[in-house]
Amino acid sequence: MDTDLHGPQLDARAHLSTPLLDSRPVPSTALVQDPSRNELATASAAATAAGSAQEAAEEEDLAGTIGSGARIAGQTACSAILLGSCFLAAGLIFSEATQGARRSLYCRIGPHRRLAPVACVIPLSTAAVLCNAAVVAGLLCVARFAWRSGNLSTVGIEGFNAEVERQRMVLQADLRRWRCLSSKILFVAGATYLIVGSPCAGFARLALIFLATGFLTLYATALFFDDDFEQVRLSPRFLRFLGVYALVGLTFTTLTAGVYERLGDAKFKTDTHSGHDQDDFITRAVCTQQEEKVLAPPTCTVPLDLASTACLWWAASPLFAALLPGQSSSGSGPGASGSSAGERGPSRARRLLQRCRHRVDIGLLGTTMALLLLLDSPCRLSSPIAFSNAEFGAWVIGLLLLLRRSSPLLFDGWRGPLEHMPASQGEFTISQCVICLADLSRGEDVCRTPCGHDFHRGCLEEWVWAKRHRSA
Numbered sequence: 001m002d003t004d005l006h007g008p009q010l011d012a013r014a015h016l017s018t019p020l021l022d023s024r025p026v027p028s029t030a031l032v033q034d035p036s037r038n039e040l041a042t043a044s045a046a047a048t049a050a051g052s053a054q055e056a057a058e059e060e061d062l063a064g065t066i067g068s069g070a071r072i073a074g075q076t077a078c079s080a081i082l083l084g085s086c087f088l089a090a091g092l093i094f095s096e097a098t099q100g101a102r103r104s105l106y107c108r109i110g111p112h113r114r115l116a117p118v119a120c121v122i123p124l125s126t127a128a129v130l131c132n133a134a135v136v137a138g139l140l141c142v143a144r145f146a147w148r149s150g151n152l153s154t155v156g157i158e159g160f161n162a163e164v165e166r167q168r169m170v171l172q173a174d175l176r177r178w179r180c181l182s183s184k185i186l187f188v189a190g191a192t193y194l195i196v197g198s199p200c201a202g203f204a205r206l207a208l209i210f211l212a213t214g215f216l217t218l219y220a221t222a223l224f225f226d227d228d229f230e231q232v233r234l235s236p237r238f239l240r241f242l243g244v245y246a247l248v249g250l251t252f253t254t255l256t257a258g259v260y261e262r263l264g265d266a267k268f269k270t271d272t273h274s275g276h277d278q279d280d281f282i283t284r285a286v287c288t289q290q291e292e293k294v295l296a297p298p299t300c301t302v303p304l305d306l307a308s309t310a311c312l313w314w315a316a317s318p319l320f321a322a323l324l325p326g327q328s329s330s331g332s333g334p335g336a337s338g339s340s341a342g343e344r345g346p347s348r349a350r351r352l353l354q355r356c357r358h359r360v361d362i363g364l365l366g367t368t369m370a371l372l373l374l375l376d377s378p379c380r381l382s383s384p385i386a387f388s389n390a391e392f393g394a395w396v397i398g399l400l401l402l403l404r405r406s407s408p409l410l411f412d413g414w415r416g417p418l419e420h421m422p423a424s425q426g427e428f429t430i431s432q433c434v435i436c437l438a439d440l441s442r443g444e445d446v447c448r449t450p451c452g453h454d455f456h457r458g459c460l461e462e463w464v465w466a467k468r469h470r471s472a
Helices: 002-016 035-103 118-150 160-195 205-224 234-270 278-284 298-315 317-323 348-374 384-406 457-467
Strands: 106-108 446-448 454-456
Touching: 035 118, 035 205, 106 205, 118 160, 118 205, 160 205, 160 234, 160 298, 160 317, 205 234, 205 317, 234 298, 234 317, 234 384, 298 317, 298 348, 298 384, 348 384, 446 457, 454 457
Parallel strands: none
Antiparallel strands: 446 454
């Protein structure tokens, strides 16, 4: 009985313990029940992916178009601002130059105007006008670049970058030619300032001031309008400008003080009760022949002032080294590549100064000492300030000569970059200069590098200047 009762219960328990799903692994072929359905799913996934990629590409193109449009709009706005600034600066310089040229015609201005000597006004005013015209020409070069860069909307987005780079190379070529012309104008203006300013400081003071301001304006413009401005720090340029500014001011003081020194004594002797200020009297008292008689004798002031100012300018001449035009190793036109167009070596003027700087030191020192000995008796008492200025110039050149000999790395501004390399002695290590591919021969300036290779010194210097031109 117990067996009959427990039999159905055992069958129910066995049935409940049986798993509902088969735990055996399903063959892979069992999953593929409908091939057409799998192909349809694969095609649908591919279409979805392609649509997503197309949408992403369209969004990227739209963003690029918006970015390029914004860049073109920004370029146009910056070009307009630069163009307006150039024309505004050119207008101000033209206005100041016109006013300075008109004032330079007179020995003094005011209710009792008197004309200055024509022989002094013409060279001084002409040099000043040339300086201001060169500044305006440099501004026009930048304005031309701004005008062309602002009209790039017609080029299209594809050629925008290439056109901007081309206009930049054109600007570099224009500035390189402009700097070459400006350096020549500065040389002429500086020589005029010294040579004509020595005899004319007492008769054409306003013209001398006009030339001084024009010279400083052109020097500052040429110093900052450089084709490689982005690669050069600003602080050395600013320090050079401060040095030249002090040099021009000191020269003006030297030229005028030597002429006016006796005039101050005459004022207190002959015009004690006039009530005029001494500076006002000095400004007015050099415009008539009678008043010129109380000035220091020009036979003393002219040679002494010329010698002293020449010594000062030669001592400060390295300040102008950055403006000397370089020799381009390859074409400098717009079609030249960016690396080759900017490469340049030392110019002929720089090489000449490198070779002759010690002779110039000795020549200036000897000439100044000879003048001091020759004019000691007639000029020491009649022109004490001019005589003292000449003595100061001789001391400056003598000290500079000693410093260049003792520490050339610090005080020799015209020293070549490879003068520390010894000349090649004995047999050459190679038969050709690998820079110019010319044969090395005896009698040429051949230097040997520390690694034992021989080069023409001029070729190697040109290569060095091409790699680190004005890197300071």
